[in-house]
Amino acid sequence: MSQDGSSPIVEGGTGSGNGYIKTTTHNFVSRKAIIDGPKQVEIRGRSILQDGVHIRGDLAMIRIGRYCEIDIHTILEPPMHPFDPSKRIPIIIGSHTHIGSNSTIAAAAIGSMVWIGKNVTLGPRVIVKDNCIIEDGVHLGADTVIPPFTRISSKGAVQDSHFLQTELPPSMAIHMQELSLDRFQVFKRGQRDLQ
Numbered sequence: 001m002s003q004d005g006s007s008p009i010v011e012g013g014t015g016s017g018n019g020y021i022k023t024t025t026h027n028f029v030s031r032k033a034i035i036d037g038p039k040q041v042e043i044r045g046r047s048i049l050q051d052g053v054h055i056r057g058d059l060a061m062i063r064i065g066r067y068c069e070i071d072i073h074t075i076l077e078p079p080m081h082p083f084d085p086s087k088r089i090p091i092i093i094g095s096h097t098h099i100g101s102n103s104t105i106a107a108a109a110i111g112s113m114v115w116i117g118k119n120v121t122l123g124p125r126v127i128v129k130d131n132c133i134i135e136d137g138v139h140l141g142a143d144t145v146i147p148p149f150t151r152i153s154s155k156g157a158v159q160d161s162h163f164l165q166t167e168l169p170p171s172m173a174i175h176m177q178e179l180s181l182d183r184f185q186v187f188k189r190g191q192r193d194l195q
Contacts, residue, residue, distance in 0.1 A: 019051075020191060028191065043068075044095065046184055050074075060088035065095030065112060067180040069187075072101045079106040079124035082143075089125060096180040100136065111148070113176035131172045138163055 020028045025045035032051040035041055037058030044066045049055075052073040055062055060078035070076070081087040091105065094112030099105060100120060107122040111130035116122075121139040128134065129148040138154045140163075146152060149168040 022191075028187065048184065048187055050101075061090035062093075063090065064093045065097065067095055067177075067184055068093060068097045068099075069180070069183060070099045071103075071118065074099055074101060074103045074105065076105045079108060079142075082125065094130065096177045098180065098183075113173050113180075115176060115179075131168060131176065133168065133172075 019031055021031060022028055023043070025043070027043045027045060027047045027049070029035070029049045030051045030053065033049045033053040033055070035055045035057060037056070039057070040061045041055055041057035041064075042062070043049075043064045046066050047064055047068040047070075049070050050072045053070050054075045056075070056077040062076055062078065064070075076091055078088040078091050081089055089108050091107060091109070093110045094114065096112055097110055097114040097116070099116045100118035102118055103116060103120040103122075105122045106124045107126040107128060110116070110122075110128045111132065113131045114128055114134070115132075116134045117136035117138070119137045120134055122128070122134075123140055123142040123144065125142060126140050126144045126146075128146045129150075131149045132146050133151040134140070134146070135151070135153040135155070138152050140146070140152070149170065149172060151166045151168050153164045153166070155164065
């Protein structure tokens with residue numbers, strides 16, 4: 001990791017020629033991902049950014065933990081400050097977190113061991129605590145706070161603007177950590193096989 005927090009690219013490392021760049025901290029970044037303002041984007045290590053991911057580090061700092069996966073065509077855009085529209089709030093994402101495809105994230109914080117499905121919208125300054133599941137198609141409005149060990153679903157909700165909230169077991173923390181480690185190893189083996 002360089003002093004400015006960015007992950008320098010390994011020249012000629014794994015991923016050159018097969019669609020992914022491998023950084024010195026073992027992140028895999030798709031050549032089709034867009035990272036604006038890379039000096040303000042910190043990826044802690046062993047994370048995967050898929051095709052079409054767009055990270056708006058030009059607006060504010062974005063920190064992504066270890067063993068995270070951000071799926072295709074997802075946008076991370078720091079939200080506007082509620083009292084000063086000229087400022088943006090940084091996005092912090094914990095470790096062992098998955099964000100599904102075609103999602104729009106303007107949250108202030110997403111905890112560790114979180115699974116976010118596809119086509120999810122997290123509005124400005126949303127906070128998702130640790131060990132949560134946000135199912136496919138959920139849209140959370142500005143300043144929503146999701147407590148730890150919570151599953152959010154839009155299925156069965158009375159209206160589109162509402163969602164169902166259920167409690168998750170404590171084993172969720174272990175399950176999500178194992179899942180993220182397995183997914184990273186499978187991805188890494190797949191990249192090695194392409195060489």
